[in-house]
Amino acid sequence: MQVEVPGPWSPLLGRLTLDAIPYTNPILQGTFAGAALAGLIVIGCVLYFKKVGYLWREWLTSVDHKKIGVMYIIVGLVMLFRGFADGLMIRTQQVIANGPNAPGVLGAQHGFLPPFHFDQVYSAHGTIMILFAATPILTGFQNIVVPLQIGARDMAFPYMNALSLWLTTAAAALVMISLFVGDFSAAGWVGLIPLTELPFSPSTGVDYWMWAIQISSVGTTLNAINMIVTIVEMRAPGMTWFRMPVFSWTTLSTNIIGLTAFPVLGVALALLGADRYLGTHFFTAGYGGNLMLYTNLFWIWGHPEVYFLILPTFGILSEVIPTFSEKPLFGYVTMVAATFAIAGISWVVWLHHFFTMGSGPDINGFFSVATMLVGIPTGVKLFNWMFTLYRARITYSVAMLWAMFGLFLLLAGGLTGMMLALPAVNYTVHDSVFVIAHFHCMVLLVVASAFAGVTYWFPKLFGFKLNEGWGKAFFWTFSIATIIVFAAMFALGFQGETRRLDWTFNTAWKPMLMVEEIGMILYVVSLACFAIMLVVSIRNRAKNRVGADPWGTSRTLEWLTPSPVPFYNFAVTPQVNTRDELSWRRKHGLESAKPAGFEAIHMPSNTGMPVIIGALAGIWGFAMIWRIWWLAGISLLGIVVCVIIRSFNKNEGYHLQPQEIEAMEKNLATGAIVAEQPVRTHLHHVEAH
Amino acid sequence: MRLKPYLALLPVLALAACSSGDYRLFHPLNLIATQEWHATIVDTIVMLLIILPVLLVLALFGWRYRKGAGAAYDPDWSHNTALELLVWGVPFLVVAGLGYYSVKTIYAVEPYNPGLLQKQEAADPQSVLNVDVIATDWQWVFVYPDQHIATIDQLVVPQGSVVKMRLTSTSVSNDIFIPQLAPMIAVMPGMLTKDTFDAPALGNYTGFAADFSGAGFSWMQFDTKIVSPADFTAWTQQASASSDQLSYEAFQQVAQPHANIGAKISYFSSPDPQLFDKVVAAAQAGVVYPVPAALTKSIGSNEK
Amino acid sequence: MAHQAAPGAGTRLFHPGFEGHSQISARTLGFWLYMLSDALLFTALFAAYAVLDTPMNAAGGPIASQIVNPIEGFWQTIAILASVTCYSLATVAMKNGNRAGTALGIIAAMVLAVVFLAFGFNDLATLTAHGNGLGRSGYLSAYFVLILTHAVHMLIGILWMLVMLVQIPRYGFNEMVVARMLNLRMFWQFQATVWVCVYIYVYMIGA
Secondary structure (H helix, E strand, O other), rough: OOOOOOOEOOOOOOOOOHHHHHOOOHHHHHHHHHHHHHHHHHHHHHOOOHHHHHHHHHHHHOOOHHHHHHHHHHHHHHHHHHHHHHHHHHHHHHHOOOOOOEEEEEEOOEEEEOHHHHHHHHHHHHHHHHHHHHHHHHHHHHHHHHHOOOOOOOOOOOOHHHHHHHHHHHHHHHHHHHOOOOOOOOOOOOOOOOOOOOOOOOHHHHOOOOOOOHHHHHHHHHHHHHHHHHHHHHOOOOOOHHHHHHHHHHHHHHHHHHHHHHHHHHHHHHHHHHHHHHOOOOOOOOOOOOOOHHHHHHHHHHHHHHHHHHHHHHHHHHHHHHHHHOOOOOOOHHHHHHHHHHHHHHHOOOHHHHHHHHOOOOHHHHHHHHHHHHHHHHHHHHHHOOOOOOOOOOOHHHHHHHHHHHHHHHHHHHHHHHOOOOOOHHHHHHHHHHHHHHHHHHHHHHHHHHHHHHHHHHHHOOOOOHHHHHHHHHHHHHHHHHHHHHHHHHHHOOOOOOOOOOOOOOOHHHHHHHHHHHHHHHHHHHHHHHHHHHHHHHHHOOOOOOOOOOOOOOHHHHOOOOOOOOOOOOOOOOOOOOOOHHHHHHHHOOOOOOOOOOOOOOOOOOHHHHHHHHHHHHHHHHHHHHHHHHHHHHHHHHHHHHHHHHHOOOOOOOEEEHHHHHHHHHHHOOOOOOOOOOOOOOOOOOOOO | OOHHHHHHHHHHHHHHHHOOOOOHOOOOOOHHHHHHHHHHHHHHHHHHHHHHHHHHHHHHHHHHHOOOOOOOOOOOOOHHHHHHHHHHHHHHHHHHHHHHHHHHHHHHOOOOOOHHHHHHHHHHHEEEEEEEEEOOOOOEEEOOOOEEEEEEEEEOOOOOOEEEEEEEEEEOOEEEEOOEEEEEEEEOOOOOOOEEEOOOOOEEEEEOOOOOOOOOOOHOOOEEEEEEHHHHHHHHHHHOOOOOEEEEEHHHOOOOOOOOOOOOOEEOOOOOHHHHHHHHHHOOOOOOOOOOHHHHHHHHHHOO | OOOOOOOOOOOOOOOOOOOOOOOOHHHHHHHHHHHHHHHHHHHHHHHHHHHHOHHHOOOOOOHHHHHHHHHHHHHHHHHHHHHHHHHHHHHHHOOOOHHHHHHHHHHHHHHHHHHHHHHHHHHHHHHHHHHOOOOOOHHHHHHHHHHHHHHHHHHHHHHHHHHHHHHHHHHHOOOOHHHHHHHHHHHHHHHHHHHHHHHHHHHOOOO
């Protein structure tokens, strides 16, 4: 039943041979050296400061939603950096390899990346940015903020939360491993069909892409279940649906999308996997396959996916803008309605990604109108933010700067999106860099609001603010770089440049390509500003300690907790009286009110099981990629066994006693260094009764 | 404050727009492309009618209501029914209008049977030029069934004709694109797609492959020429004189994966009359031209 | 909502002793949501089947009417519905605290599920032996994968039942065990529902 693979295969090592390691490639040599050095430094520091136990107890086995969220964001930022490096290589290759007489170095005929490498670089860039950078960062925000915003102590399923994190991390690890063992997919982040079939992509590249996405999709689906149940079941008393903050509303709708759309992606990739592993004919041109089936299935997921990314983004904007305008969000109810309208309509627009596939005028017409309809609720949101600014008192903190820049990106992306929604226009710019510039406006909106969110919530999590000066430097360099690169790219789209070109054959494109490269240099500068900002902020943290409400004008429940937030979130569950509870309390002088007494709190225990299952999932993925069947079987069996063992765990957690809570609250109030979270496992729990 | 970067953008765009010929999408050369360009303009202007005021108001509010600037402050104003109706209603009307316009233009430029060219096709059936296009890894094969010739990487059409293409691929999916002339349409193995465009203006153009199809993709351009009818006849006669014949077997050799670096043009006489249909049927029967890993690694690379 | 009342005498700022959500309520809601995602998975598979269910996709091989056996499918349907019934009876026994009855119901459900699967696998094996395996044509690929995906779900359910057979004597009917039994009931009923859709669409309409 196993399909004949091109290339050697042995029962012990599958397709894995020494040739799989590209040790002659100079770029990868440098990358490996850099990665190895960075890894050694990190491991060395951990060992030198004797933090191994601390890391395992406090972070790796944690089921605390805040720590899991922070780890998600760290994974996302690391992958964002890798994705940016890929993007830099794409831009540099295209500007060097311009015209018939373009020079070639490092073994390439033109530029420095032969097509074989260039194609992997841009496929990795897209896959990483969407699924391993943006998704984990936004998931991290949802994890951290939503339980706090709704007045809960943790997510509904803390264990499953940790499991989702480690599955995503395992998948990201697979993508990174593909740098050094084998290659990555060279068929685009969407997996162009039938290019991804074995005859045209015989190496393991497509398999890396496929299994990494499948594993992380499981994590995303589990996370979606967790977030929805948390929001439905765990809101604090008094928090009716229409008193819930907009970020939690967008989290709810985005995870409904995620829950329902990701299975379709799973099917699309599983059927492709069946073609590649079992010799089926789902998407082959011959033997009765239908390659358009893949395109449809993929984009039925693909379009809701972009809303899966943009709705939490809108949620962050809806938190930051009212806070720094000192006004409530305008049109709360219509914001919620617009969110769900967007989520609903996003299901019926997928064909606009392939208007040129020849579906005919009737079908193209339907999807064109549907696509334009989704612009209406998006516009409503923009107007509501605009009206929030009317007669406000705006402070241009770094977070607000990012938010305003995001609004301008939304305008540019929305305009170009409406252009693409017309097939008559689409037939001239499909698969051109015009499309790339359009969606980069939107994903950079995601990035901008992510940085707004980082700046906004960082003090809440860590107890000190990020350095404002370097934050502004980061913002200005990043935003100007964005404008330079993508204005030039829109121009190139009108010049007729198509996408995914390893060799940009038209010399007329050179000037704009060079403009883009200048923008890329500015991006590198902005990344340096980001790094410096982190270093300076951490160095000066003692001087910049903040209390519960560092911005002074926040409106929602999470700002009632001390900064940094204790692991149990709220010492006593708050009673919610209104929307924007904190600003209501502040208005009536109640924001510093303390509870009369404390009661025992039930907390979940740490566990190492998610790390183990995540590691096994990573091993299983690796084994499936290289077709090492015995290893795949063992690791899959291991996962099943772990799940079953875990189900026998009584996981009753432990109880925090009132005296301990009182002592911790006092420490936090005085600003004393927060004690390490007391280590609790199910073996050490102290019975309350 | 926030506006300055965008003000700086406008002259850049203006300069760009003034630039000649390079901005191919701004210079349509037939009815189809002209309609597409008009659609772009109409859509942009209609959207700018909303977006430009919003941009200005955002900038205005962002500037005027800064803390400490002394403007009015109304912290309780967060709801207004009339405004809500406006922000839902006006975009809805705009989308309704654009939707109608979109559907109208789709029927006008629809690649299989564009409304814009139906009159000419009906009035002058002689002006229709049939071309069969077969995309391989990584070349374009153009078969002229009525003229009994075939070319690789060159499409020549007589001025005043309506070109009706049937398209397929031997291997993977791709898109054909001739800026200023032909709308993009996909080519897919085992399937048939169609594209139609008119050719009123003499000139030399470049056609592209627009949907990534493998390592040799960057070299998949083809020469496109619109020539006078007399020159076209001379060109077909020149091609007929070629000693190479494009039988199905010869085509199978052509279809073997290789990158046509430099887009060298070849001519064939007497192509197999059923070549296109045979290629489609063969793909459906499971004929593939696999791309070995070694070939992928060696294209565009000087590494040994 | 926009203009909230000022705090009065009865305003509370804290709610000590808030018990929060119940485990069973949260776990069953979570499981319903998982089943929603599973339903979408099967929807996508049915869509793939529908697309590939044309004579052209049979590529010269058999089409639906040549391979489906509605009579055998009917007996499979009886087996799976009986299995669901037995499991439901097990949960009734659970409600009455009857451990032996629960175990008996579960075992009966498992046996009937194995019978169902035996029919199914035999069917697929026969097809494969005749050269009409899943690599023969696009249609057959869709047929096999749809049936096999359902079969994999059934196998997972059977494994889950085995685990419950160990956990019930060990823990009795505590909160966790009850939540799992309820979720398994939903899962099992869902699988039967998917099978009914397969039977109607693939077997009855296909024939």
